[in-house]
Amino acid sequence: MTRPIDSVSKADKTQILSSDRSLSRQPLQQQIKDKHKLLSETARRRGFFWGSFEIYGGLSGFLDLGPLGVGLKRQIEDTWRRFFLQRHGFVEVSTPIITPHKVLEASGHVENFKDPMTECSNCKRRFRADQLVKEATGLETEGMSLEQLGALLKEKHVKCPECGGQLGPPQYFMTMFKTNIGPYGEDPAYGRPEAAQGIFVNFHRVLETMREKFPIGIAQVGTVLRNEISPRQGPIRLREFTIMDFELFFDPAEPDCPYLDEVISEELSIVAEESRSKGTENAIKVKVGEAVKRQVIKAPWAAYFMALSKRFLTQLGVDGQHQRFFEKLPSERAHYSAQTFDHEIELDRWGWTEVAGFAYRTDYDLRKHMEATGEDLRVFKPYSTPRLRKVKLIKPSHQNLRKIFQEQTGRIADLISKDDPEKLLAAKKARQPVRIGSYTVPSDCFDVVEEDVKETGTRFLPHVIEPSFGVERLLYTTLEYNLTIKEDRLILGLPFKLAPIQASVFPLVNKDGLQKRATEVYEALIAEGLRVEYDEAGSIGRRYARADEAGVPLGITIDYDTLKDDTVTVRDRDSWSQMRTPVGVLASTIHTIVKEGFNTPK
Known part of the structure; x- marks a missing residue:
């Protein structure tokens, strides 16, 4: 049976944010003003x-x-x-x-995947011209021509952001990485x-x-x-x-x-x-x-x-x-x-x-x-019932074609049959030869006839x-x-279903058989398909803080009561609330919490 623990743990009440050397000494409420910097530091530290x-x-x-x-x-x-x-x-x-x-x-x-680029005449660094203009003026520059961007660079006195040098006229730069397939350079890609x-x-x-x-x-x-x-x-x-x-x-x-x-x-x-x-x-x-x-x-x-x-x-x-x-x-x-x-x-x-x-x-x-x-x-789209439609069909005259084109008759007949019926009909009526591909074909080498054709569908x-x-x-x-x-503690409150690690398993202390039992619980949860980590380094409060920063929703603590009644403490990352749960139903409890959220039983 799962039962609640009334108060937030002592470790959570007393533990201050980890004193890792990489952390700023500023209070977090001040650091959060530059969220990107704080997030980047946390992302590096926690992996x-x-x-x-x-x-x-x-x-x-x-x-x-x-x-x-x-x-x-x-x-x-x-x-x-x-x-x-x-x-x-x-x-x-x-x-x-x-x-x-x-x-x-x-x-x-190949024709269109390109961006406008400008080069500094001093340091030779290159930049997106439209982005520099946008940063300098606040104007929406996407879609502007090279001429418009060049005029704004001059008019607004936009300088190189690296050295303050003069920027040259914009030109297009292809933004696809080019390579060759094979050793001969004959197949660009x-x-x-x-x-x-x-x-x-x-x-x-x-x-x-x-x-x-x-x-x-x-x-x-x-x-x-x-x-x-x-x-x-x-x-x-x-x-x-x-x-x-x-x-x-x-x-x-x-x-x-x-x-x-x-x-x-x-x-x-x-x-x-x-x-x-x-x-x-x-x-x-x-x-x-x-x-x-x-x-x-x-x-x-x-x-x-x-x-x-x-x-x-x-x-x-x-x-x-x-x-x-x-x-x-x-x-x-x-x-x-x-x-x-x-x-x-x-x-x-x-x-x-x-x-x-x-x-x-x-x-x-x-x-x-x-x-x-x-x-x-x-794509072929069938009709509910077949339909009759009058169509103009091209019929090559193989006999006449053979007299002129001999062994190429088959190829030319195929080209004729795929050509425009209206074009060939006009040539036929005028009794004029027609150009088909690289060939000039006399009008007596084909006929254009109109027939009723039964169609079962159309293509689109x-x-x-x-x-x-x-x-x-x-x-x-x-x-x-x-x-x-x-x-003043950092918490990565990832939705439970998104968390890369669903639970951390902690022995309360590293003695008296707690490590051995914690390892057994950890391995059992892994076998149930849960994403779990094991952590025994440092105080329990510091381990809670590390898990909170990593976005781990649940902390599973193996303590001395575990050795007595085979229950563990399950701690919620967001509320710091805790409850005790039998090891036998721990995996199903975690699955339920990930799906429905942490609800301390009454």
Whole structure:
């Protein structure tokens, strides 16, 4: 039987924050004024994240995750999968990071994936020109031309942030990492800047394996690379990071989302294009149903996923008043997008920061890959009953073709049959030869006839809604929004389901057989599939403090009463309340607490 312990433990009442040398001597209430600095120190100390290649002086734009960071990242990813994929029957793929040039050329990334860059004439450091102008003026610079940015750099006397030197005229810099496949340099390629293209080129293969199920959602979680010019925002702007996205393919003739009623009354805070085009960034509060009705959000599927994203971030610990959706202007949107919203979170140091994006990609990507490869990526849509339709059919004359083209007859006949019937009909009526590919074909080498054809269905090119999430930004956001202070002690109040470690097991003291029993309890909990750590170093109060900083929801203390009645103390991280629980039901008790929260029994 589980029973409560009335008071907060003596260790919690007397233990002051760990005196680790890396901690500032300032009271935490003063340190919390610079939450990013406090969070970064805590993240390094407890093993969440730190800058890459530290012993070589570090390298901006890269981040290493420690043991707890990897654990939290995994929990965020798995929560995302449950929230967006599993509940809708969406599937997941994994594709290469290295992507051939021809794929990204077809998708438009080779031409469009670039940022404006300026170079200091003195120290030769290079920077994002639009970001420097934005920092100096407060203007929204995304989508500005090189000429506009250059004029503002001069007009506002923007100088090099490193040495104060003069900045040169902006020029474009491709932000994809370029490489070659193989030893000869004949096959150029790039590190993928997004996971989406791997999904698009595999669309028809996945559709086939899913037995033509439609609409269909295809997801990918993996590493992407962006060769940022001057990343200066710590864990927020990275050159290598993990992305979670999925592409929802739907019939543009049937755009309605069957799940929309589930979120119809969810209120979203939206900074719409209409407001931004007038020079303001006032957010409107609008329910999902109204946003779709008024075409604030053009695609019902996008509106549905935006509402889910708000709920997902709430599960990570971010309340609704610190979330908003920021619509991109046409000049700011990616080349493939008809409408884009950034899901932004208000962070302590960087203000409103994008953690996810929602792009209505229409049929852009599939159409571009069809044009580049000749592969038919359309989806077959059957009619309820077959239909008769008059069509113009091209019939090559093999006999006449053979007289002119001989062994090439088969190839030319195939080209003729795929050509435009109206073009060939006009040539036939005029009795003029026609150019087909690299061949000039006389009009007596083909006929164009009209016939009734029975059709069982039609083919269409799907439209696509893409929700895309940056994992490292979500991880940082989760840490910032769950970092709290209690009686000048630091507590990382992670939601229980997200905590990388669910419980810590402590022997009260390291003698009298308590260590042995604590190890047995620890191993039993591991065998039950729980994420548990064992800690016997230092006083029990200091161990509680370490676990609180690491976000561990529960502390399991093995004391002298354990040796008598086989019960343990279960301590709640957030309230510091305690209760005693028999070892025999400890695993099930922890599972229940993780699912429902810590409720001290009456």
